Amino acid sequence: MALPISLRDSITPPELELIASEELVEIVPLISMERTAFISGAYGPLRPPNKARIPLWMAINLKMKKKCHIVPPDWLSVADFLQERLTQETTQPEFSQFPFRFTEIAKLLLDTAPDDIPNSDKIRSLLKDIREARQAKSRDGLQKIDHSELSLPNLCSMEINEIRPFFVRAMGVLTQLTRDPVADSRQFGV
Amino acid sequence: MDDDYYSIDSILSENQKIQCTFKVDIPDMGHLDGGHERDIKAQSRVQLPLWLAFILIYSDYADFTIPPPFNSRVRNALNAEAKSVKLSALVGAGGFWYGFGKMIMRLLDDEPANEMSGLLTKSFRNRLVEVIDQAQHFAALGPAGGGGQSGDAALAFREGLEVTERELFLLAQESAKRTKQWYESTDRLRR
Numbered sequence: 001m002a003l004p005i006s007l008r009d010s011i012t013p014p015e016l017e018l019i020a021s022e023e024l025v026e027i028v029p030l031i032s033m034e035r036t037a038f039i040s041g042a043y044g045p046l047r048p049p050n051k052a053r054i055p056l057w058m059a060i061n062l063k064m065k066k067k068c069h070i071v072p073p074d075w076l077s078v079a080d081f082l083q084e085r086l087t088q089e090t091t092q093p094e095f096s097q098f099p100f101r102f103t104e105i106a107k108l109l110l111d112t113a114p115d116d117i118p119n120s121d122k123i124r125s126l127l128k129d130i131r132e133a134r135q136a137k138s139r140d141g142l143q144k145i146d147h148s149e150l151s152l153p154n155l156c157s158m159e160i161n162e163i164r165p166f167f168v169r170a171m172g173v174l175t176q177l178t179r180d181p182v183a184d185s186r187q188f189g190v
Numbered sequence: 191m192d193d194d195y196y197s198i199d200s201i202l203s204e205n206q207k208i209q210c211t212f213k214v215d216i217p218d219m220g221h222l223d224g225g226h227e228r229d230i231k232a233q234s235r236v237q238l239p240l241w242l243a244f245i246l247i248y249s250d251y252a253d254f255t256i257p258p259p260f261n262s263r264v265r266n267a268l269n270a271e272a273k274s275v276k277l278s279a280l281v282g283a284g285g286f287w288y289g290f291g292k293m294i295m296r297l298l299d300d301e302p303a304n305e306m307s308g309l310l311t312k313s314f315r316n317r318l319v320e321v322i323d324q325a326q327h328f329a330a331l332g333p334a335g336g337g338g339q340s341g342d343a344a345l346a347f348r349e350g351l352e353v354t355e356r357e358l359f360l361l362a363q364e365s366a367k368r369t370k371q372w373y374e375s376t377d378r379l380r381r
Contacts, residue, residue, distance in 0.1 A: 010365065013372030111376050131373075142319055147311075162369040166325075166362040170318055173354055176292055177314060179307035 010164045016157055020104035021057035026071040029062070056105065060112045070113045075099065076106055079119045082126040089133040095154035103131070103158040138163055147174035199353075203289025204241040206281065210252040211235050240293050247297055259287060260294060265309060272316035274343075276350030287352040288314065317355065320347060325359045329366035 022040060029046035036044050043054045051071065054062075062068040075081055075098070088096045099105070106127055114120040138159060141152045150167065194200060212232055220227035230236070238246065246252040258264070259280035267275050277287040288310055295306040324344060351359060 005361070005364075013369055017372070107373070139319070139322070142322060143315075145315065145318065158369065158372075162365055165365045166322060166358050169358055169361055170314075173288065173314060173358075174311060177288060177307060177310040179295060179303055 009168055010161050013158065013161065016101070016161055017104045017108065020101040020157070021055065021060070021108065023056050023101060023105060024053045025056050025059050025073065025105075025109075026051050026053055027059050027062065027068040028071060029068045031062075031067045056108060060108060063113050063116075070109060070116045072109055072113075072117045073099075073105070075102065076109060076117060076123060079122050079126065082123060082130065086126055086130050086133065089130055089137075093137075095134060095137060095152065097154050098156055101157050103127075103156060134159060142167070142170075145170055145174065147171060147178045199286065199289060202284075203286040203293055205239060206257070206285070206290045206293075207237040207239050208243055208254050208257045208294070209235060210238045210243055210246065210254045212246075212252045214251055216251070240290075244297070254297065257290075257294065260291060260306070260309075268309065268313045272313045273320050273347055275313075276346070277313075277352035277355070278350050281352065284353060286354065288354050318358070321351065321355050321359050322362045324348060325362035326366045329363045329370060 028051055029048050031046060032048060033044055033046040035042055038058075040055060043058065044052065046052050046054075046068075059068060059070050063070055071077075085096050085098070106123075109117060110120055110124055110127075117123060134155075138152060138155065141150065142163075144150070145167065150171065212230055212234055215232050216230040218228065219230050222230070238252075243252070243254060247254055264275065264280065278285065281287045281290055291306060291310045295303050295310070298306060324347070348359075
């Protein structure tokens with residue numbers, strides 16, 4: 001295969017970002033538009049000042065043209081929520097619950113619409129802290145790795161993608177090193 | 191490492207020699223040993239590559255001794271501190287210590303084979319966290335960073351990495367680098 005090794009068993013972060021941009025967000029449009037059909041579905045109509053739910057990619061596109069305000073999702077709008085999650089993350093042994101694609105959505109929104117998010121700088125640093133706390137936990141998970149299973153609930157898509165290549169490989173190696181008398185005897189016919 | 195017939199890794203894992211003692215006379219094959227004898231005599235000791243040893247051992251023509259990379263000295267060292275053993279030094283550069291171990295494991299009976307499997311699994315797991323930690327550390331340094339800052343112990347550990355571990359190191363480094371790049375990139379300039 002000509003595909004680079006790193007691309008064979010996982011996808012790239014920009015691809016994950018693309019997938020995440022299909023998620024719906026609320027916006028306050030500044031222009032009006034009829035209901036319009038796109039490949040992924042029909043969205044609209046946009047009637048200012050009523051809120052509308054449209055995919056993230058479309059919201060970002062409109063935002064770039066200054067034709068809407070994005071209403072950040074609940075978990076991104078209140079700094080208290082993230083603060084609480086960070087405390088939870090640093091005190092509890094488990095991963096705390098987050099939307100599956102929260103890193104991608106948070107990054108896209110913070111990059112393109114920081115003016116719509118109150119306390120965006122605070123949120124950014126909180127997210128960074130949360131990320132580091134979670135990374136430390138997935139490192140602990142590595143110590144418990146086993147040839148047959150590994151359970152790390154509430155891991156989100158970006159984190160899974162980051163650890164996938166070597167977790168999968170390491171578990172494959174462990175499977176090889178674990179002795180399976182049935183398979184061995186079958187292979188050599190003894 | 192795996193059992194696939196076409197696996198290059200598996201073929202390379204067999205490219206290690208083990209000490210065999212012949213149990214029977216093999217006539218007219220003395221030249222294989224590089225000696226001047228015409229026959230291979232019973233009780234003579236020969237270093238045989240694993241791929242050849244398999245069939246001889248299974249057909250009961252020869253016995254083998256546990257090769258040096260897995261002798262009791264190495265075992266004790268691994269049990270004491272797996273991270274300070276240089277696996278690459280045991281099997282030579284580009285050697286497959288785990289793959290070799292797996293091949294030996296197949297030749298053993300139940301009890302020593304389980305013991306061997308335990309040794310391999312335990313060593314792998316004890317070293318894995320350090321491998322990944324260092325890989326992520328190197329990914330964080332960026333293209334300009336190299337060794338230098340890290341300690342001698344870390345350097346020695348990296349030198350002692352065996353092929354399978356090196357692959358894991360690369361995978362982890364690559365993936366951490368890509369993710370880091372994404373976190374640090376910004377879309378604002380692009381649009």
